[in-house]
Amino acid sequence: DRPDIANPVRTRAIMNTYGIAVKKSLGQNFLSDVNILHNIVSAADITDDDDVIEVGPGIGALTEQLARSAKRVLAFEIDQNLIPVLAETLAPYKNVNIVNADILKVDLANEIAEHLPDAETVKVVANLPYYITTPILMGLVSAPIDFAAIVVMMQKEVAERLSAEPGTKAYGALTLAVQYKMQARLAFTVSRTAFIPQPNVDSAIVTLTPREPLIEKPFSDDALFRLIRGCFAHRRKSLWNNLQSIFGKAPATKVELQASLDEMELAQSIRAERLSLEGFIALTNVLHTHNL
Numbered sequence: 001d002r003p004d005i006a007n008p009v010r011t012r013a014i015m016n017t018y019g020i021a022v023k024k025s026l027g028q029n030f031l032s033d034v035n036i037l038h039n040i041v042s043a044a045d046i047t048d049d050d051d052v053i054e055v056g057p058g059i060g061a062l063t064e065q066l067a068r069s070a071k072r073v074l075a076f077e078i079d080q081n082l083i084p085v086l087a088e089t090l091a092p093y094k095n096v097n098i099v100n101a102d103i104l105k106v107d108l109a110n111e112i113a114e115h116l117p118d119a120e121t122v123k124v125v126a127n128l129p130y131y132i133t134t135p136i137l138m139g140l141v142s143a144p145i146d147f148a149a150i151v152v153m154m155q156k157e158v159a160e161r162l163s164a165e166p167g168t169k170a171y172g173a174l175t176l177a178v179q180y181k182m183q184a185r186l187a188f189t190v191s192r193t194a195f196i197p198q199p200n201v202d203s204a205i206v207t208l209t210p211r212e213p214l215i216e217k218p219f220s221d222d223a224l225f226r227l228i229r230g231c232f233a234h235r236r237k238s239l240w241n242n243l244q245s246i247f248g249k250a251p252a253t254k255v256e257l258q259a260s261l262d263e264m265e266l267a268q269s270i271r272a273e274r275l276s277l278e279g280f281i282a283l284t285n286v287l288h289t290h291n292l
């Protein structure tokens with residue numbers, strides 16, 4: 001019986017055998033602490049009813065632990081050099097499927113239909129490549145898929161943004177995009193010593209679970225996200241200034257903008273970071289009634 005892939009001695013042996021030179025540009029930091037992997041799998045509450053999507057299996061440390069608990073694991077790895085390594089390290093697990101692809105380019109709904117037929121409960125579990133944490137999260141929460149959970153490791157600063165409250169520095173467009181679909185909770189932090197090689201930042205595991213249904217819905221998701229992005233485009237500027245950047249400064253437009261703010265009882269000087277998700281949804285709909 002071989003030790004876990006995540007065992008530091010085995011991790012180094014695999015890297016030596018395959019001559020793996022870690023690619024920093026791909027955010028390659030391999031987890032080599034099996035206890036942390038067990039904690040991630042428990043945070044995601046993986047059972048044999050769950051199909052799991054993993055982003056960036058690396059040499060398979062997390063994939064292995066997922067394969068032992070889940071029904072099936074579908075993992076996307078961009079680095080072609082790691083594909084033969086994964087074929088060997090994960091050979092004992094028949095429920096694992098590795099796809100050599102860029103997670104930002106795949107159509108996840110199609111991939112699920114193709115590789116996970118009859119999937120019922122789909123969860124995402126990953127130790128993310130940090131250089132693309134934000135686009136990956138945005139892609140996951142805007143995909144037309146009802147994930148039962150998304151449990152992901154990321155740099156601590158980004159983790160704090162996901163669960164941030166209005167009015168704080170960490171609160172912004174990413175917070176709102178994620179909270180529109182999911183409820184975020186910072187599960188636990190992870191020391192940089194748990195990785196080979198060690199990253200330059202501290203890490204945290206975030207669990208995202210489906211949120212309570214919203215009472216008011218935006219008339220259009222695209223309009224809501226256009227408004228959110230635009231209102232945080234210049235964080236230091238007032239909501240009023242950002243609204244004019246989005247909708248224009250024509251006198252007729254300004255009249256409608258002012259009427260919308262009045263209806264919402266919002267001062268011109270307020271900043272976007274003061275507005276809750278519900279506030280942004282209400283503002284989207286009020287602006288719409290003013291033909292904006």
Ligand code: SAM
Pocket residue numbers: 026027028029030031032055056057058059060061062063076077078079101102103104127128129130132
């Ligand atoms: N899961 C492994 C672990 O926990 O030890 C490795 C995690 S490492 C932080 C991130 C992994 O994501 C690397 O294997 C890297 O090659 C892969 N990766 C980077 N960019 C990617 C992309 N655009 N699509 C898919 N995988 C990517």
